[in-house]
Amino acid sequence: MLTVTTAPGIASVGIVGGSLGGLFQAVALAELGLDVTVWERSVGRPDDRGAGIVLQPSVAWFLRMFCGVDPDLISVPVTHRQFFSRDGQSHHTLMGQRMISWGAIHTSLRDRLDSARYHDGQRVTALAPRPDGVDVHVGDAVRSVDLAIIADGSASRHRGLVAPEGAPRYAGYVAYRGVIDEAGLPEELSEVFRNRFSFYDGDRTQFLCYFIPGDFGTITPGKRRMNWVWYVRADAAGLDRITTDRNGTAHGLSLPPGLIAPQVHTELLDHARTLLPKPMRQLVEYTREPFAQAILDGRVSRMRGGRTLLTGDAAFVVRPHTAASAEKAAADAITLFAALQQIPSLDGALRAWEKDRLAEGMALYKHGVGLGHRLGLGTSEATRTAAAGPAA
Numbered sequence: 001m002l003t004v005t006t007a008p009g010i011a012s013v014g015i016v017g018g019s020l021g022g023l024f025q026a027v028a029l030a031e032l033g034l035d036v037t038v039w040e041r042s043v044g045r046p047d048d049r050g051a052g053i054v055l056q057p058s059v060a061w062f063l064r065m066f067c068g069v070d071p072d073l074i075s076v077p078v079t080h081r082q083f084f085s086r087d088g089q090s091h092h093t094l095m096g097q098r099m100i101s102w103g104a105i106h107t108s109l110r111d112r113l114d115s116a117r118y119h120d121g122q123r124v125t126a127l128a129p130r131p132d133g134v135d136v137h138v139g140d141a142v143r144s145v146d147l148a149i150i151a152d153g154s155a156s157r158h159r160g161l162v163a164p165e166g167a168p169r170y171a172g173y174v175a176y177r178g179v180i181d182e183a184g185l186p187e188e189l190s191e192v193f194r195n196r197f198s199f200y201d202g203d204r205t206q207f208l209c210y211f212i213p214g215d216f217g218t219i220t221p222g223k224r225r226m227n228w229v230w231y232v233r234a235d236a237a238g239l240d241r242i243t244t245d246r247n248g249t250a251h252g253l254s255l256p257p258g259l260i261a262p263q264v265h266t267e268l269l270d271h272a273r274t275l276l277p278k279p280m281r282q283l284v285e286y287t288r289e290p291f292a293q294a295i296l297d298g299r300v301s302r303m304r305g306g307r308t309l310l311t312g313d314a315a316f317v318v319r320p321h322t323a324a325s326a327e328k329a330a331a332d333a334i335t336l337f338a339a340l341q342q343i344p345s346l347d348g349a350l351r352a353w354e355k356d357r358l359a360e361g362m363a364l365y366k367h368g369v370g371l372g373h374r375l376g377l378g379t380s381e382a383t384r385t386a387a388a389g390p391a392a
């Protein structure tokens with residue numbers, strides 16, 4: 001664990017959004033001795049949709065150093081990458097990685113933060129910059145802070161204060177996703193995927209899967225979950241169809257679990273039978289509540305305006321093939337922590353932080369677009385701004 005106690009010229013920080021991006025910042029800045037407040041519009045523990053995340057070095061480091069959590073105890077190891085062909089044959093190569101769940105990271109961060117600092121069910125309606133700080137409007141209340149951090153995600157409503165040009169665009173394909181309790185899978189199917197990060201690269205499509213922790217980060221065999229992602233091209237009309245739920249409600253850029261329209265679900269199963277190797281097709285069939293997210297491209301040319309910063313997906317939205325979104329959010333926080341700790345002037349620290357994060361964000365953005373193109377994904381249809389739809 002780290003013990004530090006200084007930051008130049010600021011005492012209080014307000015953070016808009018209490019998902020991973022906001023929580024990484026909150027936990028790190030609280031370690032600096034700052035008075036940190038997080039406002040999160042959703043109530044209770046956010047719905048993690050069971051999502052799996054490749055555990056990357058900055059997240060692992062953050063959990064260990066700032067949260068006192070051993071990441072090995074809440075992540076599932078894989079020893080190999082496994083590549084399938086359409087007929088179900090596979091070959092593998094040695095490559096060790098660890099897989100974690102969104103929920104296990106969120107819980108570790110949330111547990112580290114004093115509950116008085118985290119206000120859920122509170123939407124930030126406006127940010128009003130002052131020369132020496134920012135007024136944060138939450139309902140009828142106004143709270144003045146020395147530094148504000150916008151961590152309200154890809155569909156950010158506050159990004160425009162810093163980077164008006166930064167609204168993400170639809171990349172022309174969606175990720176269908178599914179999560180299955182390990183206990184609900186036949187042993188012979190689990191065995192195919194155990195200890196493996198498995199891929200199938202088809203014609204302008206990709207399917208991948210791996211085991212992740214179960215509830216409360218448990219990694220006990222039998223209590224884990226299988227997590228799969230299937231990238232499928234969809235034009236703007238196709239996206240609308242996929243994300244319009246069984247009740248006819250349009251969700252815009254994502255479809256939550258449990259709401260898939262029967263016809264869309266039937267088509268998903270049909271496509272799985274036609275396009276996927278048998279073990280992966282079976283995973284789709286075993287999934288009760290598939291969900292979906294539009295893939296977005298988002299980049300900004302600034303991450304700082306005066307005393308207001310952008311972090312996480314509110315800044316750069318990078319393609320998930322990079323497996324770097326959570327990693328980038330953690331690195332945003334670690335870099336700010338280090339800059340505030342090491343650089344004596346606030347302006348100098350924020351300038352150094354912005355320079356570093358813009359360079360990394362842009363590099364990841366380009367890398368992700370390149371990976372998508374290599375898979376034949378995201379070459380067209382990138383026409384819709386993410387701001388047009390509800391939050392993913």
Ligand SMILES: Cc1cc2nc3c(=O)[nH]c(=O)nc-3n(C[C@H](O)[C@H](O)[C@H](O)COP(=O)(O)OP(=O)(O)OC[C@H]3O[C@@H](n4cnc5c(N)ncnc54)[C@H](O)[C@@H]3O)c2cc1C
Binds near residue numbers: 016325
């Ligand atoms: C379902 C899902 C699956 C994912 N899978 C992966 C993965 O496999 N690998 C990976 O690296 N990353 C993945 N990510 C992305 C990763 O979690 C994010 O990149 C990372 O958490 C940083 O996101 P964020 O906190 O910046 O934004 P978000 O996670 O979008 O959070 C934004 C938060 O701000 C809140 N908010 C919005 N507006 C306001 C307001 N006005 N006032 C108060 N609160 C507000 C929202 O309720 C939300 O909690 C996934 C994300 C989701 C949601």
